[in-house]
Amino acid sequence: MNEKLKAALDEACHQLDDSEKEPNDTRDSLTDTQKPVKDLRARGWKMEDDLLKTLRELEMLRVKLL
Helix, strand or coil: CHHHHHHHHHHHHHHHHHHHHHHHHHHHHHHHHHHHHHHHHHHHHHHHHHHHHHHHHHHHHHHHHC
């Protein structure tokens, strides 16, 4: 009986270790994914700023032509 109890306890400990690893692995994956998303967002903001600047310059040139 004692061996069965020890085996069950070992299995429970193993399952607990596995269940603790899964959220950590998920958190690591999320962290790895967030950096490229953040970089792409910053790149998009810069492109938007550049586009707005170009549109303003275009409008100024249009006014000069009139």
